[in-house]
């Protein structure tokens with residue numbers, strides 16, 4: 585029997601992304617700020633000063649990608665139950681992508697979903713992670729393998745947070761920016777090559793351009809049924825590197841930088857990118873101190889890991905590559921294993 589009842593998917597609710605000094609925020613709901621032991625002493629006081637709410641809890645988590653786990657998310661939920669937070673309550677993610685991904689995921693789970701706001705404090709989270717609603721945690725099988733698509737109510741990007749960010753973390757953010765430019769915008773890539781990205785006014789332009797490119801993709805494909813997978817350029821390889829090295833040796837952006845160089849090797853072999861343009865990308869990444877080499881000790885094992893990638897379907901791995909030149913992309917799930925291994929072999933001696 586077919587029951588003729590239709591359940592409609594709710595529309596994807598719009599939200600604003602503000603790139604400016606943090607405004608004064610008034611909420612008539614209980615608020616919990618989720619942050620970590622590094623960010624709290626640097627920026628919590630300023631946020632508290634600008635925030636008004638009937639109750640404000642601060643949940644301070646340990647710092648590090650190795651704590652991006654289900655256990656940590658459960659500890660956030662516990663604190664919310666303890667303080668009797670309800671369905672109208674709001675979480676604020678104050679920190680980098682690790683805090684943002686876990687806070688968003690906790691919001692999606694608490695009493696089946698409460699609101700959350702992103703207040704990103706790293707370059708990487710300001711240009712990428714705070715926008716688009718991918719939330720989740722890592723587990724022993726791999727990166728971000730447990731999570732939800734769950735959009736924030738608002739994103740407040742205050743570039744002043746970056747004043748305390750270490751150089752290495754800043755560079756990691758640039759890797760995600762390079763990703764956007766290589767996939768979608770050749771002019772943006774030229775701009776990145778010739779600009780001093782540390783200068784505050786160019787940093788703001790870089791944030792604005794990245795966020796607007798990303799918002800456009802997410803608006804077209806929120807749940808990665810198609811074009812959103814392009815935001816994963818460099819990640820198919822990068823996630824394996826992060827997992828192989830226990831989320832400790834490389835920052836996420838660094839692993840993505842190496843991953844893009846690996847993807848480019850494959851692209852050059854397939855005639856999807858000229859050697860000259862692959863070099864331009866490598867040189868830009870290295871200019872910002874990003875790693876571009878990684879020793880692949882066991883290419884077969886590295887390859888097998890791709891089957892845990894969320895883009896793989898029916899034993900086919902989807903590779904995101906430049907689509908002929910910088911500024912364009914192609915998604916391919918028809919690349920023979922031998923071809924991929926050939927590219928990986930080149931990293932054996934790295």
Ligand SMILES: NC(=O)c1ccc[n+]([C@@H]2O[C@H](COP(=O)([O-])OP(=O)(O)OC[C@H]3O[C@@H](n4cnc5c(N)ncnc54)[C@H](O)[C@@H]3O)[C@@H](O)[C@H]2O)c1
Pocket residue numbers: 620622623626647648649652679680681682683685705706707708709712713714715716717718719728745746747748749750753756835836837
């Ligand atoms: N959801 C998404 O769309 C998306 C996109 C990209 C990356 N990510 C995820 O984001 C994470 C990486 O984010 P990240 O690079 O921001 O790392 P992170 O959150 O670990 O932050 C990097 C480091 O900088 C510190 N920090 C944060 N703000 C600071 C500040 N203003 N001054 C000084 N120190 C500061 C943090 O405590 C941490 O030690 C990864 O887990 C990645 O998977 C998610």
Ligand SMILES: O=C(O)C(=O)C[C@@H](O)[C@H](O)[C@H](O)COP(=O)(O)O
Pocket residue numbers: 712716718727728760812813815816819894
């Ligand atoms: O927003 C997206 O979509 C991205 O792919 C952005 C990536 O930079 C980010 O690292 C994301 O978390 C990776 O997604 P995943 O689905 O491969 O875990």
Ligand SMILES: [Zn+2]
Pocket residue numbers: 760819836840
């Ligand atoms: Zn990423």
